Amino acid sequence: MSEVAELPLIGAAALRARSAARVLRTLPTDTKDAALAAMAEALVERTEEVLAANAADVDAAAEAGTPASVLDRLRLDAGRVAGVADALRQLVALPDPVGDVVRGNRLPNGLELKQVRVPLGVVGIVYEARPNVTVDAAGLCLKSGNAALLRGSASAYRTNTALIAVLTDAGEKAGLPAGFVELLPAERASVGELLNARGYVDVVIPRGGASLIQRVVREARVPVIETGEGNCHVYVDASADPAIAEAVVLNSKTHRVSVCNSAETLLVHRDVPFLPRLLAALAGAGVTLHGDDAARAAHDTVVPATDEDWATEYLSMDMAVRIVDDLPQALEHIARWSTGHTEAIVADSAAAISEFTAGVDAAAILVNASTRFTDGGEFGFGAEIGISTQKLHARGPLGLPELTSTTYVVTGRGHTR
Known part of the structure; x- marks a missing residue:
């Protein structure tokens, strides 16, 4: 003592x-x-x-x-x-x-x-x-x-x-x-x-x-x-519904940027056909996008991303964007850069959802819902x-x-x- x-x-x-x-x-x-x-x-x-x-x-x-x-x-x-x-x-x-x-x-x-x-x-x-x-x-x-x-x-x-x-x-x-x-x-x-x-x-x-x-x-x-620290990701699977994906991604990023359950990185399957529309919606909402080569090719406002972007909890109107080949690559990215706070998947595929929820190590995993729901009040627990x-x-x-x-x-x- x-x-x-x-x-x-x-x-x-x-x-x-x-x-x-x-x-x-x-x-x-x-x-x-x-x-x-x-x-x-x-x-x-x-x-x-x-x-x-x-x-x-x-x-x-x-x-x-x-x-x-x-x-x-x-x-x-x-x-x-x-x-x-x-x-x-x-x-x-x-x-x-x-x-x-x-x-x-x-x-x-x-x-x-x-x-x-x-x-x-x-x-x-x-x-x-x-x-x-x-x-x-x-x-x-x-x-x-x-x-x-x-x-x-x-x-x-x-x-x-x-x-x-x-x-x-x-x-x-x-x-x-x-x-x-x-x-x-x-x-x-x-x-x-x-x-x-x-x-x-x-x-x-x-x-x-x-x-x-x-x-x-x-x-x-x-x-x-x-x-605390919330380097949170949203993964958009090839099976995702376009309207649901746009709603979840925008809310996760822009609803309130200075909090730990705001999304900081967007991972998108390479076969998602609505990627340009999704990035345009983020840019139109005032988000500065930091992306890899594939993301930059999909929208002309995307600036180059580095490892620092994958690691950063921005707490601002910034978001890192990476295009992945498949779900295992998304899981590998999250395993490397996540702080274990909240991870989200947008998908219609039951197999993809099951693989994601089993493979992600985080305090909360959201399926077809915004990362902003990780909150005691939203979970029905009252104050936290x-x-x-x-x-x-x-x-x-x-x-x-x-x-x-x-x-x-x-x-x-x-x-x-």
Whole structure:
């Protein structure tokens, strides 16, 4: 266990969270739901306070030359505050995972065996400019019985401080223990301390760009649930319906380009007759296409692609395009360049669909549907903390059940071995 003296920036907060976690794991659902409702109401009532802090953050970021897309993620207005309050209310309606029996049976010797969901404990979350994550993370951790240590970006520190003040005031008045959510200092060193707080923090979840995720994975001495990077592909098979292919590809790429489930590479079977039309539709929607020689021959706006394009998560109106000889070549390309987030196939052939879904290694596989559906809300899970791209503990949307572990409860009548 790390010594608190070795954690000068986060030690006190970690201790409060650890103490709170012991209380939270036994709180009844009604108490948690009442606190979530009170927190939502308080956000609405104190909107002006939050917006004043946010305006200071946005002004400072603009003066520092922050790109417009990042400013948009940072900026709040009354509608966005109401939206994050609604997200807390939606959590109230979701089932509480704590105490769910995953499986159970009576053993031949008469012992009753149950595997039961329990909270993880203290969850550390490192994230970038979006202040809504502060509220989402606090709410998800609370509903799943966890204490939250939140380390947002320096650019949103005033906003996050105001949000946490609202949440803690309302939550503690509703019966939650002090320390149920803690905002960590924005100094860079606080991330390092969080990643090394073994014994105080049970898991760390990074939510942000590639560099943030890589730092967390590289440096952490506590368990990590990786989320994020989405170098997602759409493969259009020779059997694909032209109208379905165009709809799926356009939505996957253009619906919202700055998110991890946006498609970055289009793979098209060489026998697809409507390739020029498909590329023209993308170009007409404002997408810059980076393609191989066959793609360039099919449409005159396509610029040459390199290995860097196959590897890039653009998060912009750019898309790499490769023409493949067959489905195995598409699978080989995906295996080399995918980040394991979301992969999609457009096909009418049942054999092609079966080969693709069996051969692709990803958290989500979409068949004749947009990659944009990889989302906890769209899957019907409610809110999520991110999309896990790893394989242990949780994979795909991280909802409430994924923020729990399990324990075995074994009941006997004086049994001895």
